[in-house]
Amino acid sequence: MVETSSVPLTGPQGPKPRKALSRRNVFLYGTLLLITLYYALPLYVMIVTSLKGMPEIRLGNVFSPPVEITFQPWAKAWSEACTGLTCNGLSTGFWNSVRITIPSVILSIIIASVNGYALANWKFKGADAFFTILIFGAFIPYQILLYPMVIMLREMGLYGSLGGLVLVHTIFGMPILTLLFRNYFTSLPEELFKAARVDGAGFWGIYFRIMVPMSLPIFTVAMILQVTGIWNDFLFGVVYTGPDTYPMTVSLNNIVNSTQGVKEYNVNMAATILTGLVPLTIYFVSGRLFVRGIAAGAVKG
Amino acid sequence: MASGRPNQLFRNKSAKIAAIPMIVTALFVFVGGTIWTVVYSFTKSGLLPRLNWVGLDQYERLWATRKWLVAIENLAIYGVCMLVLVFVIGFILAALIDQKIRFENTIRTIILYPYALSFVVTGLVWQWMLNPEFGVQSIVRDLGWESFSFDPLYNADIAIYGVLIAGLWQGSGLVMVLMLAGLRGIDQEVWKAARVDGIPAWKTYIFIVIPMMRPVFITTLVLVVTGIVKLYDLIVAQTGGGPGISTEVPAKYVYDMMFSANNLGQGFAASTMMLVTVALIVIPWAVLEFGGKKHHG
Structure with a gap:
């Protein structure tokens, strides 16, 4: 440990092994993690919102996981959600x-x-x-x-x-x-x-x-x-x-952007x-x- | 191509019959349809197309309509920002992923999945994310920054940037994939040589690698630009052109004129302007890309 003098190199050959926690890696994986989170977030928010009841949505924030999981919005979106006068949901x-x-x-x-x-x-x-x-x-x-x-x-x-x-x-x-x-x-x-x-x-x-x-x-x-x-x-x-x-994309847009009634974000x-x-x-x-x-x-x- | 072979006519018959859908589509729909619309853009068609000529009236009226000017301005803002940012983000993402990282597949899958979603779905998700009562703004306020304000979809001055956020989220994965393919196509020797010469990585990217990726950049550019001009579904789903007319775009102007305002002539003139825009981009590209190759093809 003290021998930092001019001893000829006889140590291990080849490139220096990379440390798992080098500064480069922390920066690289940190950035990638943030980016991945950013791209994944909307999907997560969609899923979480769709599993909440309306009162919970009004109180909480969009990122918090549902306290009480409900599939009722899914059922409603599929068969009952309204576009103007008709209320057949997305199934049609x-x-x-x-x-x-x-x-x-x-x-x-x-x-x-x-x-x-x-x-x-x-x-x-x-x-x-x-x-x-x-x-x-x-x-x-x-x-x-x-x-x-x-x-x-x-x-x-x-x-x-x-x-x-x-x-x-x-x-x-x-x-x-x-x-x-x-x-x-x-x-x-x-x-x-x-x-x-x-x-x-x-x-x-x-x-x-x-x-x-x-x-x-x-x-x-x-x-x-x-x-x-x-x-x-x-x-x-x-x-x-x-x-x-x-087609489904058009019905979806009509359901979500219909101006009548109270907005049900979970159903949307x-x-x-x-x-x-x-x-x-x-x-x-x-x-x-x-x-x-x-x-x-x-x-x- | 030998003439005079007895089965020449017969042999080509099957291929010609098989190509009938292509020929009909090319001539009848693409060429015929385009000419038809351009011709009728010089008429006073209202509810129905009619051949009563008015010269350039439709175009004059078009360029005097505020909604169209706003639409053009929005497309310019969205287009320039989208173009610059999607390339910067897409390239940086590709460069990061190209660092021989772990979980490459997972990360790539997550960054690209928005591209599988429709613009309608994208628009609605971001309408929800940017909702000032529940979305990003309220989260930041809950964290203690009470005066934080971020409600692009409700502020006419910046609404188009709210659409831009959604567009970038949806489209940057595609650019990343194309750029990554380009980066992987670069000979590793180039990197070794640059390292030997002591050139820093960022310089190698900018002065050596990117110029070598010219074909990928051009293909991506054409793809992104034609996508920008077509921008429609995202607007309809996310903002409906609002607040007011602050996020109108040309494609929506065309649709509104043709199918709800019963003003076909305006719609035809506006769509002709869109065609001209695309032609100004695609034709020089096609000449550059394929014009030279024709000699040995």
Whole structure:
């Protein structure tokens, strides 16, 4: 211990081991903890508020855990909460959203995957031009297409119906999904495609027997992207459906922001969680695939 | 592309049939719809679209309407703040997470989950968090700071910043993920070389790493900007454009004109202005990104 003199170094080799409680680590993990808390807090507040009774909310603060846990706000949000005159809760909106999301997701994925496959493997003259237009379509502010779509749906007799909204979602999902599938199919080895051609397989044969079985991960990514996107949509729902066919996001907004009656914050927060539950579940279950979907949505050309 | 092969026409038929939805969507909806709206923005359409020309009247009226000017101003404030802060926060978060930390997955999962939520849910949560009677303001007052005041959603001067808080909470995770992917794509040799040369970490980030991440930054930029222009649901859910008209945004102006004020012409003119804004951003980007590549593609 006293030997600080010029003894040649014979001690341990290699980099200095990091102490667990170095200043750097305290700073780093401290910052990360604060940040994580900040992001997690709203979810916590939502859950806590939705489990309290109204008297407790008026007395306490939003961060304190519930003294008496009650599920009554959840029940009320689901089946009794009012939007103006009707008091059916969120359940109608939930089932509408289900009936919108499922066909929209299936339809848009079928169309976009076949499109992407045609673009990747069966290029025809002019295909690139249409594709470029389609990609620009992803950037057009939806507002400019709102009214032309209203006219189109009205002509088809679909304005205000669930079917109309399904069509709208299919159309607006096409740019990103087509890009996603085209890029994926392009990345598959071309020999596979050529071998199948030599064996006499045609357009649909190759699609169903080779492309689809080989592309299950990208189909999953597309599904995650579409389910969350369509479930979370508000603008198209409010424009193209009516009170009976409103998706869940629209009913939620109408319930919480309705001006009549006393504000029941616990019911509002329960309704908010219920609406966020589907995308949140998908997010927490799918993990990395969700991130991949985002990266794909980020238009990596 | 060999011509004269007997099955050429037949072979392309299936692909062409398969591409019909894309072709119809591209031409009919995206091109046709855009042209239709732009054309009708020069008409006096009210409750129904009609072709009685009024030249630039709709645009003149648009730029003389206070609500539209407030909407533009709000979008500018929200847009600039959002852009700067989302990049700064997103990058710092990514840099922190990139320090070979423990619990990386947990932390990333928590920071990104708001992005899975809709803007409506985001808006309503933050409406509750920023409620002056129960939310952040009352908590701080309960802690003893009686005069503390933080009620952005009830103060017309700063209401748009209340929306900004919610927007940042929802969107910064996305930027973090993209930036993290960018940081992970940087060769570790770069870091070693910088360390050997004795360059401090922050300098390495600013002068070496960030310039190397240009493509990621540009992609993220386009994504964030197009998202900002579309800002609508968040406003409707969180403030409804209020107090007064203090948080109006262009997308909401368009919706209100078209579907509640029965003033289609104004809606068309306003949405055309939105298109022009996006075009001014997207077209230079597309030319930069894809224009050069066309030669060998």
